[in-house]
Amino acid sequence: MKPHALLLVLPLLAAAGSAHAQVGIKAGVNGAVLNGENIGMDTRYKTSYHVGVFARIPVVGPLSIQPEVLYSLQGSEFRSMLANYDTKLHYLNVPLLAHLKVGPVYVEGGPQFGLLLGAREDGTLRISAADGYGPVDRDAANNYKKTDFSLAAGAGLEVGSFILGARYTAGLNDVNDVADLNGANDPRLKNRVIQVSVGLKFGGD
Structure with missing residues (x-):
């Protein structure tokens, strides 16, 4: 594992070592889009997925x-x-959330740090009036900044060890890393993601 990726995992490992912490796994569906300013074309949500682990530390x-x-x-x-x-951005995300649970209902919110692992673009682009459209299938990692900072908020239900939740994350920084000569009209792209997930937690309340 690369050193910067290990730094993202360390908070979770430390949390899992707490005597009273719960740990769990989760996975689900993303509805993701890049929006912002000076984009020059329509951006639409695309369906993808997320998967990961969590720990819960009582306060x-x-x-x-x-x-x-x-x-x-x-x-x-x-x-x-x-x-x-389509643009596909592969992130390792580390949310750090305040989690408030009353009965089976919970709400949560907090910051999220993201590390870009890779990016690709695929589809079609107009080459010229004579040649028409041509296929696109290329690495695009150099077009996007390596880090992303977001705010996340969500809610859901917990029944026993089963969790069903929904969350919205809004990127705060411009992730576009392609500049023109003066920079005034550069596209400003921010991540927006709707997540619906299911999970299982282990350990007592």
């Missing part, structure tokens, strides 16, 4: 701290008269 009463480590496939559909392609 006081119904309040806990919940660090997670998630692999999340994000990105967007880009559509215009000249382009029709």
Whole structure:
């Protein structure tokens, strides 16, 4: 594992070592889009997935701290008269959430740090008036910044060890890493992700 990836996992490992912490696994569906300013084409939500692990550390009463480590496939559909392609962004995300549970219902919120593991673009682009459209299937990691900072908020239900939840994460920083000569009209792209997940937790309340 690369050193920077290990740094993201360490908070979860430390949490799992707590005598009173719960741990669990989760997976689910993403609805992801890149939106912002100066994009010059339509961006649409694309369906993908996430999977990962979490720990829950009691603080006081119904309040806990919940660090997670998630692999999340994000990105967007880009559509215009000249382009029709999808961008796939592979992230290792580490949310650090305040988790408040009352009965079977919980709410949660907090920051999330993301590390870009890779990116690809595939679809079609207009090559020229004479040649028409051509296929696109290329690595795009150099087009996107390596880190992302987001705010996350969600809610859900817990019945025994089973968890059903929904969450929205909103990126705060521009992840576009392609600049023109003056930078004034650079696209500004921010991650937006809706997640629905199921999970299992282990350990007593």
